[in-house]
Amino acid sequence: MHVKCVITDNDEVGIRPNETYLVLANEIGGSSNLSFSENDVRNYITRTLRCADDNADFKKMMNYFVRMKEINPNFFYAIDVDDANKFRSALWVDVRCRASYEYYGDVVSFDTTYRRNMHSLPFASFVGVNYHGKSTLLGCALLGSEEIPSFEWVFM
Structure with a gap:
């Protein structure tokens, strides 16, 4: 076999x-x-x-990030690609998440338990807790793998 x-x-x-x-x-x-x-x-x-640079979903994601940045310059995103320009990881934070971080960023949880998507890429969320004890989203990442370099890239 x-x-x-x-x-x-x-x-x-x-x-x-x-x-x-x-x-x-x-x-x-x-x-x-x-x-x-x-x-x-x-x-x-x-x-x-699944990480070919001709991946239509990757292109759609990039177009979305560019559009969001044009709409609001405070939208943040970063994409990690390899030497062949193939997707490795992505990180993004919208304006509402940035504002939430300013208020509720004292303690941040990083959670990678959400992993079901059509590309089997681990999804990670940065979550804080607001003054009412409710979870609030602070940012998101899509990891290229569950290997250490993917996690190191997100935290750099």
Whole structure:
């Protein structure tokens, strides 16, 4: 069994990475016999299969960010791309989030538990707590993978 072919074929027909990982583990008698983790499968899919620079969704996201910046110069975004100009990560903060940070930025939570999107890219939110004890959004990021460099880029 050629692992990369199985991962690629399963991704093309819409089989989720966790299910692909389970299939691979079952084929060889358990996950302890695999030399990679479920996160490695997700990262492979993200890095190799879904981060092409001709990705229509990436272009739409960039167009949206440019439009928002034209509407309000205080809108902030940053995009990380590799040497081949392929998407790695994105960070954005709208005007309302910036204002909320000024008032409620004493304690900031960074949460990456939201991870279900069509590209299997981890979504991260920066959240604070307002004076009424309610969560308030302070910013968002779309990570290219769950590897350390993606997290380091967001916090630089």
